[in-house]
Structures are given as C-alpha cells and as structure tokens.
Amino acid sequence: MISSNLPALQVVVPLIAAPVCVLLRRGTLTWLLAWLASWSAAAISIVLLIRVLDQGTISYALGGWLAPWGIEYRVDAVNAFVLVLVSLVGAVIVPYARTSIGAEIRSEQHYLFWTAYLLCLAGLLGVTITGDAFNVFVFLEVSSLATYILIAFGNDRRALVASYQYLIMGTIGATFIVIGVGLLYLMTGTLNLADIAQRISEMPVDRPLLAALAFLTVGISLKLALFPLHLWLPNAYAYAPSVSTAFLAATATKVAVYLLLRFTFTVFGKSHVFDDLPYGEILLALSIAAMFVASLVAIFQEDVKRMFAYSSVAQIGYITLGIGLANTSGLTGSIVHLFNHAVAKGAIFLLLGCVALRIGQPALSQMAGLAKRMPLTAAGLVVAGLSLIGVPGTVGFVSKWYLVMGALEKGWWWLAALVLLSSLLAVVYVWRVVEICYFREPSKDLATANEAPLSMLIPAWVFVIACVYFGLDATVTSETAATAAKTLLESLR
C-alpha cells in the first residue's frame, strides 16, 4: 500500500509537515519534525531511484484520476536523480541548521523558518516529480514564495531588498512559464507533459509553438540564473542566512535546470521547433559568457559569500553548456554536474556558515589566518574549492571531463579549450581564499575564535567528503547521469 504510493508521499510528507510546524510553534519540536520529514523524503527518493533504475519509468495517477485527465506523477531516471539530490541535501542540512539559525535568527521565529524550509522542500520535490505542466507552475510558486521568506530571514537589512528583487524577477519568470504552458495548452488541449510532447510532434511549427518555447525558456532561465538573467542571485545568496544560502545554492537552481532539461528534451524534443532555430548555439554562447564574466566578477568580490554566489552563476554556465551540446557526453556532464556542484557549493556555504557563527558574515580580509584558528573549516574550504576548479580527484573533475569529451565529440577544440581556460579563473578566486586563510596571521576578529561545534562541522564535512568520494569513484553518479542523459536523448527525433 505505502510502497505503491511513494511518489505522492515524496511531496506530501514535507507539505503536511509544514503547517504542522506552525501549530507546534516550539523551536525544538519543529526542528525534530523537520528532521523526520526531510529524512523520510530522502529515504523515499532513494527507494524511487532504485526502483526506476531497476524497472523503468513509474507513472502514478494522483487521486486515481488517470493521465491525461488527472495529474500524473512521472518518475524516470532524470527526475529520480534530481529528487535524490534535493532531498539528500535537504536532509543533511537539517541537523546543521539548528545551531546556525540559533545564531542568525531570533528564536521565536525558528518555527517559521522550518515552515518555510519544509514548504520550499515540498515545492522543489513537487516541481521535479510532477508530469503535469500546470502543476509545475504551482509547485514552482510554492517553492519560490518559501525561498523569498528564507532569504528575508537574513540579519542584514539588505536581505530584505534582495528578497524583494528576487520576488519581482522570480514572479516575472513564473508568469512567463504560465504563458508558455498556456500557449501549449491552447495548441494541444492537454496539460500532461508526455501528452503535449506526443501532440506537438505531429504539428507543423507555427508561431504559438515558437512563442511557447521562447516564454518557457526565458522564464526557466530566470529561475536558474542563466547569464544575463542572474541579477537576483548574488545579493540573495550573499545576505540570506547561511543555511538558506547553502540549501538554495544546492537545490533551487538545480531544479530549474531540471525543468529546462524536461522542456527542451522531453516536451519539445520530438517536434520540429528546433529545426531552424539556433537554440543550442544560443545556450552555448550564454553559457560561455556566464563561465567567463561571472568568474571574472567573482575574482573582484570582497564579501566571500558574494564571491561564491558569482561562482555559482559561472558553474551554472557549465551545466547549461552540456545542455547546449546535446550529445550523450555533454548531457551526462551537465546532469552529473548538477550533483557535483550541489555538493561542492553546499560544502562551501555550510563552512562559511561555520565562520559566520564565530565572527559574523566574513569579508575576505577578516578570514586571514583562518587555518590557524579553524583548521577543519579551512581545510574543507580548500577541498571544495579544488572541486570548483575541477582538480582530478574531486567531483568537479568528473563533470568537466564529460563536458570536454562532449565538446571534442563535436570536434569543437576551441570549446574544450574555453572550458579549461575558464577553470583557470576559478583557480584565481579559490587561491585568493586559500592564500588569506593559510598564509596570513590571524585577523583580530579571529583572535579568539575556535572551531564551530560538531553539529555544524559534521554535516559540512559530509559534503566535503562527498566531493572527494564521488570524485575518486564516480561510477554511481556518472552511470545514473548517463542513464538519465540517454532517457532524455531518446526523446529527441
């Protein structure tokens, strides 16, 4: 009984837990509930992934209303992978969050934080699992509204402005997505993604279809912070509480990337829309611009969180680069980089949260001598930083390897060279952090600081170890990603 309803439970568990948090109101109780909900979501997602890899796509009719009339939850290799990623990150962050928000958020607001957190988790999982176009929009807004709240919790008053800006940009993006979905509905008379794909494959290309593709692409690109639509991201990441930043950096943009994959491949893949459209080329150009411009801007940031926020924009560039390549290696590279970047950025923002616990949000100069006072934190930053660069032995290398392979398969040497060249920019900003942490005398802010408590260090190091573990033995992640890439490419004509 329960096992056949797992796809629904995946979303329902955190969704129900969220309002219960409001009723409980007690910080500790809600924290325990969030533990329970996020860890069961993680367990469910792992069971689903194993089942999908074993038996193929799962289709679940919500409320017993069969597709295409009812809302269908459809789990294949692609979204099972993303579900595991989102729910695992969510689960690891919960134990960390208690100490961290204890320092950064007033205690009477903790239950509200957990409510927003669980709603955000439910929304992200919902976007990923659903096979219904309008349902995508609804869950996207559930997660986005929760995200704005998570950002506005920040101590700095600029967090409010960042949250407001994100609300404006995010709502414009979501509205574009609704317009796109509406046009698809007008053309096909159905909202089920598989059904839409089937019907538009038999249609001639006309303007509404092109407009739908354009609206959906721009709307989703706003959500995933594709250059030059990334303007909301740096401030939002910089001023949000440490936990929110880590959670959002690791999950929210990744889910938006998944949506882009879903729409460009599964939905529009079979139609003739791309025949005369330089879609891949546009995506490639923007990705390359993101890789270089955002990395360059990152180098000149003084605020460490902002620096890594810009680095996120650059790393998203690598992910969309693989989508633009649209061959097996490139796509495997982007899907595996979803995971790899989530792990590396999760580690970095959690470790910066440890620093923030001791000295408040650090400017780069304040982190001088960090290695002498907080050696474990500094070491973790170095490992995760190496992973951002893509040094062999870390996860970043695995994804860049696939991306370079993808570029070479197309015979594009220059693109492979550009990927490597942009990695050098990452060396520069990571080196700035390493140099300050290791080769300076401790700053006066750090004079009396010591390591953050284990409840924060352990979750952060789980990510750091994952950076190395999945870098040395990438079979699990890259094989799952390769299966996912094949599933997507099968839907192309």
Place this chain on the structure above:
Amino acid sequence: MNILDFINYWIAMFLLVTGLYIVIARGNLVKKLVGLSIFQTSVYLVYISPSKIIGGTAPIIVPGMSVYSNPLPHVLILTAIVVGVATIALGLAIVVRIHEAYGTIEEDEIHAQDQGTQ
C-alpha cells in the same frame, strides 16, 4: 483576418506589457508590485478567452443545451489567482519590513543608503 477577432488577446498583451513597463520604470516598491499584479492578471485573460465558447453555457448538463464552455482553464486560473494573491501579499509584507529598516520605499533612496553603509 479581422483585428477585432482577437481583441481579447490584444488587450491581454497590452496589459502584459503595461505591467512589465511599470515594474521596470517605477522606483516605488509598492508601485512595482501594482505593475507586477497587472502583469500577472493579464495572463488570466490569455487562458480564459479561448475557453469561453460564444453561445456556450456553464459546464453543467441541462436539457436543451449542447454547447458548453471549457471549465478547465477557469479552474487553472482560480489556482493562478490564489498564487498571485499570495505573491503580492508576500511582496507587500517585505515592503513593510523594508520600510521599517530603511524608512523609505523608494528604490534610489534605498540604494543610496546601502552605498553609504558599505
């Protein structure tokens, strides 16, 4: 093709662009939200217009009627309205907090204050 045949869509697009223009051009945070609201509302027309069949009645089976409007887009838009209301409510709540923190809701003044503190 008669332009008036598509009057609903012309109006929807006009409202869409108006809303977007307000969001971009206005510096007052509340006015921006008003623009955002217009922007979102225009999309409701895009959904509702094609679902209303001329001469059709509400989708309840009654004797003597054979043409019905499509109920699905109406239901979708009910959901979208709820989402829109929630978004605007949250936006206004954030503006209240911004006003408490900065003492102003003009974008340029907020920007100037932030530059000052850095």
